[in-house]
Amino acid sequence: MRADCLCASGRAKQKLATSVLTFRAGAEASSRSITLRVGDVARVAGSADVGCKARQHDGAATLDCRRAGPLAGTYGAMLNKHELLVVRFTNDNVAKVVFSGRHKNQTYARCH
Numbered sequence: 066m067r068a069d070c071l072c073a074s075g076r077a078k079q080k081l082a083t084s085v086l087t088f089r090a091g092a093e094a095s096s097r098s099i100t101l102r103v104g105d106v107a108r109v110a111g112s113a114d115v116g117c118k119a120r121q122h123d124g125a126a127t128l129d130c131r132r133a134g135p136l137a138g139t140y141g142a143m144l145n146k147h148e149l150l151v152v153r154f155t156n157d158n159v160a161k162v163v164f165s166g167r168h169k170n171q172t173y174a175r176c177h
Contacts (some may be wrong), residue, residue, distance in 0.1 A: 101117075101119035101128075102119060103119050103120055103121055103126055104118075104119065104120070105118070105119050106118045106119075107119075108133075114132050114133040114134060115130065115131070115132050115133065116130070116131070116133060117129060117130040117131075118130075122143055122145060123147075125145040125146060125147055126145060126146075127143050127144065127145040128142075128143070128144045128145070129141065129142075129143050130142045130143075130144070131154075135157060136154040136156070136157045136160075137154055137155065137156045137157055138153075138154065139153070139154050140152065140153050140154075140163075141154065141160060146168070147167060147168060148165060148166060148167045148168065149164075149165070149166050149168075150162050150164070150165050151163050151164040151165075161176065162176050163175065163176050164176070
């Protein structure tokens, strides 16, 4: 995926010691943690048609989440330990960043 707009300027590239992401698979008592390595894909069970892929973005292990099927006109989210990017796909291969925010920082950016 190529992002046409980079909202957050002056972003420093930082390397992670490990490229493993762990998250809870639900709030129920029977939930379990799932660990993804870069390249792994997680899909929501049932008819949600939503999935996430663990990948590198600006040097950080990132969850890249989007809906299944054709992407033009849909949104996706990229979340890592530094930031959240919300993107809107202009076609199946190109997305524009429409919002960016950094964790523990009160500033954010909306791209137009």
